[in-house]
Amino acid sequence: MxxxxxxxxxxxxxxxxxxxxxxxxxxDMIPANDQPGYSVNEKLSLYGKRIISQKFISQEDNLSAIGISLGNPNLKNKKQITLSIYDVGDNLMRTSVINGQNLEDGDFVKFVFPQIPDSKNKDYRFTIVTPEAGAEEVIYIYHTQSILSWMEWAKFTDGIEKEVEGGLPFVAFHTPxxxxxxxxxxxxxxxxxxxxxx
Structure with missing residues (x-):
C-alpha cells in the first residue's frame, strides 16, 4: 500500500x-499580457481609408507579434489586412500582413514580424488598415475601457482623426x-x- x-x-x-x-x-513567443476583456458591441468598422491606431509601451525586449481579436462578419473580407509598427519618432519599424479569407469572425489573430531587439520600455504605435476592402467587406476592431496602464486610448481616422473611448484589447508577444x-x-x-x- x-x-x-x-x-x-x-x-x-x-x-x-x-x-x-x-x-x-x-x-517560440511569450505573451507580455493577458488579453483585456471586451464587448463585441463596442467596435469600429474598418475598410478603405479608415485607420485604427494604438500607442503602447513594450513590456519586454524582442517584441515580435501583436495579437488581437477581429470581426469578419459573414466572412466577406478576403482582402489584405495590414498591421504596421512605428517608433516614437514615427519611423516605420515593422509590417505584418494577413489575408481576410483566412479570418473567421471573432478570431484572435497574431500579426507576426521580425523581432524588435531592445524594445523593452520603449513607446510604439501600431496601425491596422485594410485599404482594398469596400464598405461591404468591413472588418470590426473591438475596443474596451479595460486597458492596461501601459496602453493609451486608441485613435480612429476616417478623414478626421478622433480618439476612441477606450483602447484595443490586444496582446503583445516577444521572443524569449x-x-x-x-x-x-x-x-x-x-x-x-x-x-x-x-
Whole structure:
C-alpha cells in the first residue's frame, strides 16, 4: 500500500513540475499580457481609408507579434489586412500582413514580424488598415475601457482623426532570449495559479 502511495505521489509531482517544462520547450513567443476583456458591441468598422491606431509601451525586449481579436462578419473580407509598427519618432519599424479569407469572425489573430531587439520600455504605435476592402467587406476592431496602464486610448481616422473611448484589447508577444526564459515564464505563471486556493 505504501509503495502505491509513493508511486502516486511521484507521478503527481512529475505531472505538476516536469511536464509543463517539457511542453514549454517548443514555445517560440511569450505573451507580455493577458488579453483585456471586451464587448463585441463596442467596435469600429474598418475598410478603405479608415485607420485604427494604438500607442503602447513594450513590456519586454524582442517584441515580435501583436495579437488581437477581429470581426469578419459573414466572412466577406478576403482582402489584405495590414498591421504596421512605428517608433516614437514615427519611423516605420515593422509590417505584418494577413489575408481576410483566412479570418473567421471573432478570431484572435497574431500579426507576426521580425523581432524588435531592445524594445523593452520603449513607446510604439501600431496601425491596422485594410485599404482594398469596400464598405461591404468591413472588418470590426473591438475596443474596451479595460486597458492596461501601459496602453493609451486608441485613435480612429476616417478623414478626421478622433480618439476612441477606450483602447484595443490586444496582446503583445516577444521572443524569449533562451529556452530557460520560456521554462521560467511558464512555471512563474503556472505554479501560483495551480496552488492558489479556489
Amino acid at each position: 505504501k509503495k502505491l502511495i509513493w508511486l502516486t505521489t511521484i507521478i503527481i509531482l512529475f505531472l505538476v513540475f516536469v511536464v509543463p517544462g517539457v511542453f514549454a520547450l517548443p514555445i 532570449k533562451s529556452k530557460l526564459e520560456v521554462i521560467r515564464t511558464v512555471y512563474s505563471r503556472f505554479l501560483p495559479s495551480y496552488f492558489q486556493k479556489p
